[in-house]
Amino acid sequence: MSSLSCKKCGSSAVKKNGRTTTGRQKYHCKACGVHTTTEHAAQERAQQLALAEHLHYERVSQRGIARTTGLSRNTIIRYLKKSTSRRSAPP
Ligand SMILES: [Zn+2]
Structure with missing residues (x-):
């Protein structure tokens, strides 16, 4: 536990706080909340997500990206929409 620190404020006053829906450990920082x-x-x-974007530009199908990365298709589509709209903005 001593190696844990808050990635926002750097405090070591962090406490385990349940798990996400995908089973990852969640933490709560007592210092910054x-x-x-x-x-x-x-x-x-x-x-x-970086791998998903790379595979997308290699013209791998969305289902193929989902199988390779383990992300859901909805997540991939949402991310790619965001990243392509960022990319196609005129300079
Ligand atoms: Zn904190």
Whole structure:
């Protein structure tokens, strides 16, 4: 427990606070009041989404991306809509 610290404020006054619907451990910071998962979980998800985007540009089907990354199709579609609208904005 001593290695845990809040990723928002850096305080070590964090307490386990249940699990997410996907089974990840949630934490509550007593110092700043934020509810969050671990840094590792956030990094893992960012990697999955980056892989999903890469596969999308390689023209892999959405179902194929879902099988490869383990993300749901709805998550992938939502993320790709967001990232392509960011990308296609005129300079
Ligand atoms: Zn905090």
